[in-house]
Amino acid sequence: MVTQRKSKNFFTLIIQYIEKILMWSGVFIGSLLMINVVVAVIFRYVLKSPVYWADELSLILFAWLTFIGGALALKRSELAAVTILLDKLPLRTVKYIHFLNQFLIILFSSIMIIYSIKWLGSPSVQNMVSPTLKVSMFWIYSIIPISFLFMIIFSVGHLFDKATDREEKI
Amino acid sequence: MIPIFLFFFLMILGVPIAFVLGMTTVGFVFLSENINVMESMPSRMFNGLQNFGLVAIPMFIFLGEVMNKGGITKRLIDFSQVILGHLKGGLGYVNVVANMFLASIIGSANAQSAVMSKVMVPAMEKEGYRKDFSAALTSASSVMGPLIPPSMPFIIFGVTASTSIGKLFLAGIAPGILLTIAYGVAIYFIAKKEDLPTSEKSTVKEVSISFVHVLPALIIPLFIVIGITTGFFTATESGAMAAFVAVLVGMFIYKDLKMKHMYEIIYRTVITTSTVTFLLATSNIFGWVLSFQQIPQLIADVFLSIASNQYMFLILATILLLIVGMFLEGIAALILLVPILLPVAVQFGVDPVHFGVIMVLNLTIGLLTPPVGTVLFIVSSITKVKIGDLVKSMMPFLIIAFIVLLLVTFIPAISLFIPSLFKL
Numbered sequence: 001m002v003t004q005r006k007s008k009n010f011f012t013l014i015i016q017y018i019e020k021i022l023m024w025s026g027v028f029i030g031s032l033l034m035i036n037v038v039v040a041v042i043f044r045y046v047l048k049s050p051v052y053w054a055d056e057l058s059l060i061l062f063a064w065l066t067f068i069g070g071a072l073a074l075k076r077s078e079l080a081a082v083t084i085l086l087d088k089l090p091l092r093t094v095k096y097i098h099f100l101n102q103f104l105i106i107l108f109s110s111i112m113i114i115y116s117i118k119w120l121g122s123p124s125v126q127n128m129v130s131p132t133l134k135v136s137m138f139w140i141y142s143i144i145p146i147s148f149l150f151m152i153i154f155s156v157g158h159l160f161d162k163a164t165d166r167e168e169k170i
Numbered sequence: 171m172i173p174i175f176l177f178f179f180l181m182i183l184g185v186p187i188a189f190v191l192g193m194t195t196v197g198f199v200f201l202s203e204n205i206n207v208m209e210s211m212p213s214r215m216f217n218g219l220q221n222f223g224l225v226a227i228p229m230f231i232f233l234g235e236v237m238n239k240g241g242i243t244k245r246l247i248d249f250s251q252v253i254l255g256h257l258k259g260g261l262g263y264v265n266v267v268a269n270m271f272l273a274s275i276i277g278s279a280n281a282q283s284a285v286m287s288k289v290m291v292p293a294m295e296k297e298g299y300r301k302d303f304s305a306a307l308t309s310a311s312s313v314m315g316p317l318i319p320p321s322m323p324f325i326i327f328g329v330t331a332s333t334s335i336g337k338l339f340l341a342g343i344a345p346g347i348l349l350t351i352a353y354g355v356a357i358y359f360i361a362k363k364e365d366l367p368t369s370e371k372s373t374v375k376e377v378s379i380s381f382v383h384v385l386p387a388l389i390i391p392l393f394i395v396i397g398i399t400t401g402f403f404t405a406t407e408s409g410a411m412a413a414f415v416a417v418l419v420g421m422f423i424y425k426d427l428k429m430k431h432m433y434e435i436i437y438r439t440v441i442t443t444s445t446v447t448f449l450l451a452t453s454n455i456f457g458w459v460l461s462f463q464q465i466p467q468l469i470a471d472v473f474l475s476i477a478s479n480q481y482m483f484l485i486l487a488t489i490l491l492l493i494v495g496m497f498l499e500g501i502a503a504l505i506l507l508v509p510i511l512l513p514v515a516v517q518f519g520v521d522p523v524h525f526g527v528i529m530v531l532n533l534t535i536g537l538l539t540p541p542v543g544t545v546l547f548i549v550s551s552i553t554k555v556k557i558g559d560l561v562k563s564m565m566p567f568l569i570i571a572f573i574v575l576l577l578v579t580f581i582p583a584i585s586l587f588i589p590s591l592f593k594l
Contacts, residue, residue: 026440027433034232034436037225037410041403055222063219065228066451069444070188079186079445080499084541086184101185108193116212144212 015157019075022150026068033061053132060130060140067147074105075154098162102155109148109155116144173198173459187502188449191456198459211455218454219447222406223329228443229409230320233390233416234276235435238285240420240427242387246271247289249384252377255369259361261294262307266353269311273318273346274391275412277325279500279537281442283312283545287552298367302563303360305555309545310567311353313534316500317346320394320409322446323504323530328405330508333522335405336398340592341523341585345531345578352570360566386419399592446501453505460509470514483518484579487511488532495536499544503533527585531578535571538564 040054073079086094119125120138128137176197180190199207237243250268254260269286276282286308294304316323319339328335360366372380390412397408420427460466477483490511494503508529515525537545540561550557561568578584 023437027436030228030232030436030440030443031432033225033228034410034413037229037406038414041407041411045402058225059220059222062225062228062447063216065440066219066444066447069440070448070451073441073445073448074186076441078441079188080449080502081184081186082181082497082542083184084497085182097183101183104180104185104193105189108189108196111196111208112192112212115208119209119212122209141212141216144216 011160012157015153018150018153019072022068022072026065026072029061029065029068033058033065036061056130056132060133063140064143067143068150071147071150071154074151075157095162099159102159102162105155106152106159109151112148113145113152116141116148120145172201173463187499188452191449191506192452195452195455195459198462202462204462207458211458214455214458215451218451218457221329222404223325223335224447224450226320226325226335226404226406226409227322227446228439229406229413230277230322230325231281231442232435232439233320233409233413234278234281235438236413236416236420236427237272237275237387237390239431239435240416241424242275242390242416242420243272243285243289244426245380245384245387245424249380251369252372252380256371257361258368259357259366260369261290261297261299261304262357262361262366263354265290265294265304265307266311266350266357269308269314270318270346270350271391273314273316274394275320275416276315277320277322279312279315279534280544280548282315283309284548284552286312287549291549291553297369300563301553302555302559305549305553305560306563306567307353307357308553309538309549309560310564310571312545313531313538313571314346314349316530316534317342317349317527319343319398320405320412321530323501323533324526325405326446326450326501326504327508327526327530330505331512331522331526333526336401337523337589338526339394339398339405340589341527342530343588344584345527345574348577348584349571349574352574353567356566356570386423389419390416401593449502449505457509466510466513469510470517473514474517477518480518480520481580483514484520484528487515488528488575488579491529491532492536492539495533496539497542498536499542500533500537503536504529521582521586523589524582524585528575528579531575535568535575538568538571 036054036057040051040058043054044050070079086097089097120141125137125141129135130137130140173194177190177194180193181187185193195211196208199205247264247268250264250271251261254263254267257263265286268290269282272282272285276285287305290308291301291304295301315321319342321339321342324338324342325335327333328338393412393415394408397403397411398405403411417427473483473486477486491507494507498506511529512522512525516522537543540546540557546557546560549555550560
């Protein structure tokens with residue numbers, strides 16, 4: 001029993017660290033996005049010399065923010081869901097349904113990782129650079145498998161929490 | 171049939187809607203032996219987000235967060251209080267008008283009801299208003315949030331329907347003001363009937379001080395409206411500039427906003443944004459199933475076979491939207507239904523901008539209707555008024571909102587007059 005408890009704490013701790021890192025990355029990307037759009041507007045309309053790569057950078061940051069934020073929102077159970085049935089079922093049944101849900105999320109995320117790695121490895125992505133920033137699209141698109149990996153980790157964490165009944169609510 | 175079954179099954183299991191869309195798509199692709207399509211799914215997800223209009227979403231969410239932390243919300247409420255508080259049922263009017271002001275900076279009913287129920291409901295209770303009435307009025311007034319620009323649902327509608335976000339913003343103004351006036355009239359009669367309390371009349375000096383205080387806050391909506399009506403800024407750019415001005419006002423004029431608040435503000439912005447945009451990303455792969463199965467065409471055929479003219483269609487669409495709004499969160503419903511309903515609406519000759527206003531107003535009212543209404547949940551959990559009591563006290567306002575919805579639906583000019591004044 002002692003070893004089990006120890007491993008649980010260790011695992012929870014790692015998840016907490018990952019969450020912290022993602023939070024900071026999200027805030028960093030969010031700040032960069034805000035600053036980039038504001039600075040681009042000032043350059044375009046006030047200084048009359050548009051930064052030609054600003055819009056592209058905004059779109060990349062926006063996509064990154066979406067996927068990192070999506071993983072964080074999953075971790076915090078903030079993604080919109082229909083809970084009307086769950087509210088009416090007995091707690092025990094709800095617990096099993098949650099198990100199933102987390103399992104499905106892990107399955108879906110794994111499928112997305114497999115196909116996005118296939119896609120990232122394809123020559124069409126490997127040889128493509130972004131139009132204005134000239135960054136390889138491989139790096140830009142890599143956020144998809146990365147974020148789904150985090151989603152898997154967080155879902156496993158949820159499974160773990162529920163199995164050991166550490167989390168009463170949700 | 172299988173994707174439809176899978177879709178509803180996952181939905182009632184409480185799987186996050188973003189994942190329901192993704193899983194339904196993957197399930198369908200595997201079953202239909204189109205596995206090659208899977209390789210295009212990640213790029214569909216990413217590219218669905220590559221639209222500069224969508225970048226407006228984090229801008230306006232950030233703006234709303236800055237407002238609250240920067241003391242801007244407080245000044246807007248104070249100002250409404252000194253000009254309207256002395257009337258019979260004064261705080262009722264204050265609630266509605268402050269909501270209208272807030273709506274010109276915040277673009278979401280959820281965000282707005284969260285702020286207002288924390289501030290207005292205790293204030294009204296203290297002056298002797300019934301708590302359930304105060305909470306109900308606050309919930310009902312939050313409908314203004316997405317109608318008066320800026321507006322998160324209009325941004326999403328504009329992007330998914332390839333319609334001008336600027337035009338949609340302008341089209342929401344008159345319906346929003348109509349709703350404000352209608353609520354005002356209702357409060358007038360309720361105040362008479364129930365003998366609602368009156369606050370002390372403010373002196374001219376108090377009014378002028380409050381006006382000076384609120385002026386910097388009013389620059390922000392002005393920025394948004396002028397930016398969009400002149401076509402000088404896109405919605406995204408005006409959102410960014412308004413946010414920038416709000417930060418300056420909060421930090422250097424009101425001095426309520428501190429550097430240490432920024433982490434929390436940006437973190438909330440990231441989370442709130444991605445609950446919407448991640449859903450948009452997966453809805454983009456779900457779009458493949460819709461078009462492969464020709465679902466929009468099937469639904470169009472159903473509508474065409476029942477409805478013989480535009481009005482019949484609008485009635486049917488309204489009923490459908492009200493029912494969907496009862497069960498689905500507004501933004502999710504919007505993301506799902508725009509690609510299905512808009513082509514049908516266009517076939518019936520409905521203007522896309524007008525239809526956008528109809529959908530957004532309809533689904534926002536849906537946030538107030540049980541069993542699933544996010545505004546109800548938010549207000550109830552903050553004010554501790556039971557959902558049942560909340561809905562009961564809200565009935566008069568719900569009926570008014572519904573009448574406004576019908577007016578907006580059947581008189582296109584209410585929405586389309588203001589945008590027609592500007593070249594966009």
